[in-house]
Amino acid sequence: MKKISVIGSPIEHSLSPYLHQEIYKEIGEKITSTKIDVSKSELRTFVNNHKNDFYNVTIPHKEKILPLLESVDVSADQIGAVNCVAKLKGYNTDWMGFKKAMDENSIKLKNKNCIILGAGGAARAVAYALIKSECNSITILNRSEKRKQTICKWIDRFGNYSANLAAADIIINCTPVGMWPNLEDRPVYTGTISSNQVVVDTIYNPYETAFLKYAKKTGAKIIRGIDMFILQGLASINIWEKNDITQRVNFKKIKKVLEEKIC
Ligand SMILES: NC(=O)c1ccc[n+]([C@@H]2O[C@H](COP(=O)([O-])OP(=O)(O)OC[C@H]3O[C@@H](n4cnc5c(N)ncnc54)[C@H](OP(=O)(O)O)[C@@H]3O)[C@@H](O)[C@H]2O)c1
Incomplete structure (x- = not known):
């Protein structure tokens, strides 16, 4: 066995x-x-x-x-x-999981402007999947400036994906904020969320985070971390x-x- x-x-x-x-x-x-x-x-x-x-x-x-x-x-x-x-x-396989989760949900990443919340390992895997899928831009929002600069420099190795967007086509939470047992917590995101955006959470426990519940109310399409x-x-x-x-x-x-x- x-x-x-x-x-x-x-x-x-x-x-x-x-x-x-x-x-x-x-x-x-x-x-x-x-x-x-x-x-x-x-x-x-x-x-x-x-x-x-x-x-x-x-x-x-x-x-x-x-x-x-x-x-x-x-x-x-x-x-x-x-x-x-x-x-x-x-x-x-985290990056593959993210990319396949987007395929599974019929989300096209090519030419899309994306915001990633977080700058750790999950953020890198997601950014890599976005780059491999020929997205247009990646904006990193992170709590610590130092780690943000490190991931931005790493992204620069693959080409010019820089942007500084207040809103984007796809917003992906790659922080653990909202993970069980902190069910009420939401990552800080000051941009607006609307029905023409896709909001993804990499957290899979709970099934639907407070961030996704909030995004859902605006009419945005949401994708839960369980797929990834x-x-x-x-x-x-x-x-x-x-x-x-x-x-x-x-x-x-x-x-x-x-x-x-x-x-
Ligand atoms: N669905 C999946 O298959 C899958 C796969 C991998 C990971 N994930 C999820 O991804 C999440 C992150 O994992 P990781 O490996 O990237 O962790 P990590 O390397 O520790 O990075 C965590 C990131 O979140 C930020 N952060 C942590 N606590 C925060 C807080 N209280 N407020 C604001 N920002 C905070 C950190 O900011 P600083 O730089 O300021 O510390 C860092 O950028 C986990 O929750 C995990 O569930 C899911």
């Missing part, structure tokens, strides 16, 4: 084992999927002791794990973060299986099962 895991710290909140189980159930394979709490000081030993393993990586190890692996694929290297490991090779979450998991399994299993998986069915697990 294939053994899969997700590592991070803290890790009890992770829904990845449910996601792995559900996807593998769809393709008729039995697996075990476990959550492993790996502290920062234990990361190197974990990697060395699991050279033949398949696992997802979450906060706080996505960046720190890179130099500990044997190799990383091009996108993980460019983003500077790994969330999926297959036998000591690192990948980033499922699709990054599916992209990870495609890597582990060395096979594209997407067509064999019922996305809506998996979404329904996960929705029941979410607060």
